Amino acid sequence: MTPSSALNRRSFLARGAAITAVPAVTALAGGAFAQPASADTLPDYAPIPASALGPALNPQGYYVGRVQKNLYWVTDGTYQAAFLTTRDGVVLFDAPPTIGRNLQRAINEVASSARVSNKVTHIVYSHHHADHVGASSLFGRNVVRVGHVETKRLLARGPDLGPAVPLPDVTFETRHTLRVGGERVELAWHGANHTPDNIFIHFPDHDTLMLVDILLPGWAPYDGFNVNEDVPGSITAADTANTYRWKHFIGGHMGRLGTRQDMAVYQRYVSDLIESIKQAVVAVDPTPFFAKYGNNSWAAVKTYQDAQTAYAAAPIIQKYTGVLAAVDVYTASTAFLLLESIRLDQGFGSQIHP
Incomplete structure (x- = not known):
């Protein structure tokens, strides 16, 4: 296998991690995708703007770069992590399994160049999702893991997929200042959002904020508004982020760092x-949907809401x-989740029967 083909395969595998269950599900459903897909049958989408893309990956399938001073970030083009070198060792922020052992390779690369320790002494969990912390176990037991109290509770429920993620050793409820090797990192919980x-992970001495799964710089939100569990909280999280002082933004996904301009574009989009x-x-009249499907309420509701989300998504996609990559891929699913939120959380459109 040539280096380029090996890199392409690694990149494909990294990007495919989130959709490995799709073939089995669609085959069971007996739908159109039960047959092997081909380039001729798959849908076409708008080209990705160059502004959404990050730096090229190396032959091992990752990129590591300096954010500011001794703060660095690592990406495989789809996921991101960060690390801070200190006089007492390295503090790692998240450990996505798609980056996996390349995390230590990236740290080794920086440590060798900067002539500092490559030993990871602390790992900070942004939240409990395995796609961001599932490689934590690679760093062994002699590491201090830090996270929110709810992160520990959620992880303690047990693994659903693969080996267990080690629980945080140090937890906090609202705020915690992490001090390691002369460095300071401010951790804060401002209420539920994505989870x-x-x-919020703030590096005040590095003009950087890390907030995962809210803003994906250069890209439209992932399916269903980033699968956010608390939609109002997720919208508010962007406002809260703007109260911090930062120039650089680490969003946990895709291939580049973010800026305040990225945050502004994301907020306008939402x-x-x-x-x-x-x-x-x-604008969308529910009458024809309920007239056609009669007592099949779910069919009526589904087609009615499909029409609403299509109506809402069309001008936004255009x-x-x-401006945002893949806006034509997931805007409709994001519209559905936002529709449900403004209907259920705000009561918009609700009418009390006379």
């Missing part, structure tokens, strides 16, 4: 989509194509 335990959804609630 009940997702935290705001525009919410406004478009509210217009759809008024507006942000070329």
Whole structure:
């Protein structure tokens, strides 16, 4: 296998980690995708803007770069982690399994160049999801792991997939200042957002904020508004992020760092989509859907909401194509989750029977 083909295969495997269950599910469903897919049958999407792409990966399938001073970030093009070198060792922030052992390789690369220790002494968990902390066990037991109290509780429920993720040794409820080797990192919980335990990781001496699974710089949100468990909290999280002082943003996903301009574009996208959804609630008449499906309520509701989300998504896709990558891929699913939130959390469109 040539280096380029090996890299392509590694990149494919990294990107495929999140969708490995799809063939089995679709085959069981007996749907159109039960047959092998081909380039001729798969849908076409808008080109990815160059502004959404990060630096090229090395032959091992990762990129490591300096954020500021002794703070570094690592990406495989889909996931991100960060690490801080100190006089007492290395503090790692998240350990995505798709990057896996390349985390230590990246640390070794920096440590060798900077002539500092490559030993990971601490790992900070942004939240409990295995796609961000599932490689924590690679660093052994003699590491201090830090996370929110809810992170420990959620991880303690037991592994659903693969080996267990080691529980945090140090936990906090609202705020915690982590001091290692003369460095300071401020950890804070501002309420549920993407998950009940997702935290803000602020590097005040490095002009950097790490907040995972909220803003994916250069990209539209992932399926279902990043699968956010608390939609109002996730929207508020972006506002909270702007109260911090930072120049560099680590979002946990995709191939580049973020900026305040990225945050502004993301917030406009969400705001525009919410406004478009509210217009759809008024504009789309439910009558034909319920007339056709009669007592099959789920069929009526599904097709009605599909029509609402399609109505809401169309102008947003048109507006942000070329601005945010893959806006045509997931905007409809994000619109659905936002529709449900403004309907259930805000009561928008609800009518009390006379």
